Amino acid sequence: MLHLIEPMKIFFTAILLSLCATCVYPQEAFTLNLGGTSQQNYYTEIDYENIRWTPIIKVTISGKTYRFALDTGAPVTITKTLFDDLKPKIINKVPIWDTNGKVDSLNIVSLSDIAIGDVVFNDIPAVVPKDQFFFDCMKVDGFIGSNMLRNSVVHFSSRDHKIVLTDQPDKLNLNREHSSDLFLTQVQSNPVVSIKVAGKGSGTIPALFDTGSAGFFDLALTHFGYAEQAEIFDVLAKSRGRRNIGLYGAGSDTTQYRLRVPELSINGGLFKNVNVSTTTGDDSTIGARFLDFGMVTIDYNNKKFYFEPFEPIVDSHERLFPINCIPRDNKIFIEMIWDEQLKEKMSVNDQVLAINDVDYTNISMCDYLLKTDLYDGKNQVVLTLKTPEGIIKKVAISKK
Numbered sequence: 001m002l003h004l005i006e007p008m009k010i011f012f013t014a015i016l017l018s019l020c021a022t023c024v025y026p027q028e029a030f031t032l033n034l035g036g037t038s039q040q041n042y043y044t045e046i047d048y049e050n051i052r053w054t055p056i057i058k059v060t061i062s063g064k065t066y067r068f069a070l071d072t073g074a075p076v077t078i079t080k081t082l083f084d085d086l087k088p089k090i091i092n093k094v095p096i097w098d099t100n101g102k103v104d105s106l107n108i109v110s111l112s113d114i115a116i117g118d119v120v121f122n123d124i125p126a127v128v129p130k131d132q133f134f135f136d137c138m139k140v141d142g143f144i145g146s147n148m149l150r151n152s153v154v155h156f157s158s159r160d161h162k163i164v165l166t167d168q169p170d171k172l173n174l175n176r177e178h179s180s181d182l183f184l185t186q187v188q189s190n191p192v193v194s195i196k197v198a199g200k201g202s203g204t205i206p207a208l209f210d211t212g213s214a215g216f217f218d219l220a221l222t223h224f225g226y227a228e229q230a231e232i233f234d235v236l237a238k239s240r241g242r243r244n245i246g247l248y249g250a251g252s253d254t255t256q257y258r259l260r261v262p263e264l265s266i267n268g269g270l271f272k273n274v275n276v277s278t279t280t281g282d283d284s285t286i287g288a289r290f291l292d293f294g295m296v297t298i299d300y301n302n303k304k305f306y307f308e309p310f311e312p313i314v315d316s317h318e319r320l321f322p323i324n325c326i327p328r329d330n331k332i333f334i335e336m337i338w339d340e341q342l343k344e345k346m347s348v349n350d351q352v353l354a355i356n357d358v359d360y361t362n363i364s365m366c367d368y369l370l371k372t373d374l375y376d377g378k379n380q381v382v383l384t385l386k387t388p389e390g391i392i393k394k395v396a397i398s399k400k
Contacts, residue, residue, distance in 0.1 A: 030092065030094065030187070031186070031187055031188075032075045032076075032108070032125045032127075032145075032147040032187055032188040032189075033147050033150055033187070033188065033189055034110075034123060034124070034125050034147075035110070035111075035121060035122055035123035035124040035125065035148070036121060036122070036123075036124075036148075036150075036151055037119055037120060037121045037122070037151075037152075038122070039119055039120065039167075040167065041167065041168060042118065042119050042165070042166060042167055042168075043164065043165075043166040043168055043171055044116065044117030044118045044119050044164070044165050044166070045117065045162055045163070045164050045165075046058070046116060046117045046162070046163050046165070047161055047162060047163075048070065048161050048162070048163050049161070050158070050161060050288075051138060051370070054069045054070070054071060054138075054211055054212050054213075054214075054288050055069065055070045055156070055163065055211055055288065055291075056068070056069055056070075056138070056140060057069075057070050057116065057144065057163065059114055059115060059116055059144065060114070060115040061082075061086065061111065061113065061114050061115075062086065062112075062113060066082070066140075066141040066142070067139060067140045067141055068140055068141060068142050068143060068144045069138065069140050069142075069143050069144070069212060070143070070144045070154075070163065070211055071143040071144065071145055071210070071211055071212030072145070072146050072149070072154075072190065072191055072209055072210055072211045072212070072298065073145075073146070073190055073208050073209070073210030073211070073212045073213060073283075073285065074127075074143045074145040074146070074188075074190075074210075074212050075125070075126070075127050075143075075145040075146070075147045075188040076111070076114075076124050076125065076126040076127070076142070076143060076144060076145040076147055076148045077126055077127045077128070077129065077142045077143040077145065078109070078111070078126050078127075078128055078141065078142035079128075079129070079132040079135045079136075079141055079142055080128060080129070080130065080132050081132060081141070082141045082142060083107075083109065083128045086111070088109040088110055088111055088112070088126070089109060089110050090107050090108070090109050091108055091109060091110050091125065092107075092108040092125075093105055093106065093107050093108065094106065094108060104130065106127050106128055106129060106130065107127075107128045108125050108126070108127060108128075109125070109126050109128055110123050110124065110125055110126070111123070111124045111125075111126050114144075114148070116144065116165055117165060119152075119165055121148055124147070124148050125147060126142070133365075133366075136366075137365070137366035137369060137370065138370075143212065145188065146184070146188055146189040146190050146191060146300070147188040147189050149165075149189070149298075149300055150184065150189035150300045150301075151167070151300060151301050152165055152166065152167055152300055152301065153165070153166050153167065153168070153169045153172070153297065153298070153299045153300065153301065153302075154297070154298045154300070155172050155295070155296070155297045155298075156211075156291050156295070156296045156297070157295055158291040158292055158295075159310075167301065169297075169299050169301075169302065169304075172297060174297055174299075174306050174308075175306070175308055177268065178267045178268045178269075178306055178307055178308045178309075179267060179304050179305065179306045180193060180194060180266070180267050180304070180305050181194070181303060181304065181305070182298065182299070182300070182303040182304055182305040183206070183303070184300065184303065189300065190208055190210075191208070191209045191298050191300065191305065192206050192207065192208050192209070192283075193206070193207055193209055193266065193286065193305045194206055194207070194266075195207050195217070195264060195265070195266045195286065196263075196264070196265045196266070197227065197232050197233070197261050197263065197264050198232065198261070198262060198263040198264075198265075199231055199232040199233060199234060199261060199262045199263075200230075200231035200232070201230035201231045201232050202230070202232065203226075203227060203230050203232055205219070205223050205227070205284050206284065207283070207284040207285055207286045208283040208284070208285045208286070209285075209286050209290075209296075209298065209305065210283075210285045210286065210287055210288075211287070211288045211291070212287075212288070213285045213286075213287035213288065214287055214288065214289070215287045215288070215289040216274070216286070216287060216289040216290055216316075217264065217274065217276060217284070217285070217286055217287070217290075218276070218277050218278070218279045218284060218285050218287070219233075219259065219276050219277070219278050219279070219284050220278070220279060220281055220282060220283055220284045221254070221256075221278050221279065221280060222282065223284050224257060224259070224278050232261060233259040233260065233261050233276060234259060234260045234261075234262070235257055235258075235259055236257075236258040236259060236260055236275075236338075237257070237258045237322070237338035237339070238255055238256065238257045238258070238338075239255070239256060239258075239324075239336040239337055239338050240253055240254065240255045240256070240336070240348075254280050256277065256278045256279075256280075256336065257277070257278045258275065258276075258277060258320070258338055259275070259276040259277070259278070260273060260274065260275055260276065261273075261274050261276055266286075266307055267305070267306065267307040267308075267309075268307070268308075268309065268312070269293065269294055269307055269309035269312070269314075270312060270313045270314070271293075271313075271314050271315075271316055272313065272314070272315045272316065272317070273315055273316055273317035274316050275316070275318060275320060290307075293309055293310060293311070293314060294307050294308050294309035294310050295307070295308040295310075319379070319399035319400055320338075320399055320400065321375075321381075321397055321398075321399050321400075322337065322338045322339035322342055322397060322398075322400055323335075323336065323337050323338065323339075323342070323346075323397060324336040324338075325352060327363065327364075327365040327368040327369075330362050330363060330364055330365070331351055331352075331361065331362070331363070332351065332352040332360050332363060332368065333348075333349055333350065333351050333352065334346055334347065334348055334349065334350045334351075334352065334385070335348060336348070339400070342395075342397065345393075345395045346383075346385055346393075346395050347387065349388055350385040350386065350387055350388075351385065351386045352383055352384070352385060353384040353385065353386055353392070354383070354384035355374055355375055355381050355382075355383060355384075356375065356376070356378070356381050356382055357382075357384070358374075360374075379398060379399045380396060380397070380398040380399070381396070381397060382394055382395070382396045383395050383396075383397060
C-alpha cells in the first residue's frame with residue numbers, strides 16, 4: 001500500500017494494499033538479481049494505466065501480451081495461471097514474507113524472455129504465489145519488479161501516464177539539483193531513498209519507494225519509535241486493529257498511530273502538514289501516490305533517485321474520517337476507531353450495513369478495494385451498523 005496522506009477517496013481510507021514481497025533467503029548466496037538484457041543504448045517509452053494503487057503496463061512474454069503491475073517494492077512475480085501456461089523452469093523454493101510479516105515458501109522460476117516495449121530481458125527470476133486473488137482482482141498477470149529493472153533507468157511521468165525505460169539517463173535531461181543517493185536492497189534491488197522530516201525536531205528516514213503501495217507515505221512503527229523521541233511527528237490518535245492487507249491476507253492486531261508531520265521534504269519538494277499512518281512492516285514506504293506530485297526517476301544503475309516536483313510546496317492539510325474498516329466474507333466491518341468518544345457509539349467488529357442508506361450488506365473484497373468513492377466525497381456520513389449481538393443502529397461520523 002499511502003496517501004497525501006490517506007488520499008484514497010473511500011471513507012474507510014486506510015486499508016493500505018502493499019503488494020510488496022520481501023525474500024529472506026535460506027542461503028547467503030541466493031539472490032533474485034539474475035538475468036537482464038543484452039541490449040545497449042536502449043530507450044523505450046510506454047503508456048501506463050493508473051488504477052487505485054499501482055501503474056499497470058503491457059509486457060510481452062513468448063510473443064503474447066500480458067498486463068503487469070510495475071511494482072518497485074517487489075520482485076518479478078507471475079500468477080499460478082501464467083505459470084501453468086508458460087511452464088517455466090523452477091530454479092528454487094524460498095520463504096517469502098509479505099508486508100505484514102507473514103511467510104510462505106514459494107517457487108522461484110526463470111522467465112526465458114520478457115519484454116517491456118522494445119527491450120527484452122532474459123532469464124529473469126520470478127516468484128509464483130499460490131493465491132492469485134489480488135492479481136485476479138486487479139486483472140493483472142503479475143508484477144514487474146526491481147530485480148529485473150536493477151540495471152536500468154525508469155522514469156515516471158504521471159501527467160501523461162508515460163514510463164521511459166532506458167540505459168541512457170542523459171536522454172532524460174535530469175536535474176541533478178533534484179537528485180539524491182539511492183540504496184538497493186541485497187536480494188532483489190528494492191530502491192530505498194532518504195526523506196527529511198521536521199517538527200519540533202528533525203531527522204532523516206529511509207523509505208522504500210514502492211509503486212505497489214497505495215498512497216504517499218507510511219511510517220514503520222520502528223521508525224516512529226525513534227522519531228517520537230525527537231518530537232518530529234504530532235500524534236493525532238491511536239487505535240488497535242489490523243489496517244494492512246498483504247500478499248497473504250490481513251495482518252494481526254497491533255496498536256497503530258495517526259500522525260501529522262509539519263514538513264516532509266525530498267529532493268527539493270516540500271510537503272507541509274502531512275497526515276501519516278504507521279504500519280507493522282519493517283519499511284517506511286513512499287507509494288504510488290507520490291507520482292502525482294512530480295517527475296520521478298529511479299536510476300538503478302547509478303544509484304540515484306530524482307524527484308522534480310510540479311509545485312515547490314504542497315500543503316496537504318486534510319481531514320479524515322475517524323474509523324477504518326476491513327472486508328471479510330463479502331461484508332464490511334469496523335476495524336479501527338480513532339475517536340475515543342466514538343467508541344461509546346460503535347465497536348470494532350460492528351458490521352457496516354449501509355452508508356447514507358446505500359446498501360453494503362454484500363460487497364466482495366475486490367469491489368471494496370477497487371471502488372473509488374463509497375461516500376460521494378462527503379464530509380459527513382451516516383452509517384447503519386449491526387453489532388455482533390444483532391442490534392441495528394445508525395451513527396453519524398464526520399471528517400476531523
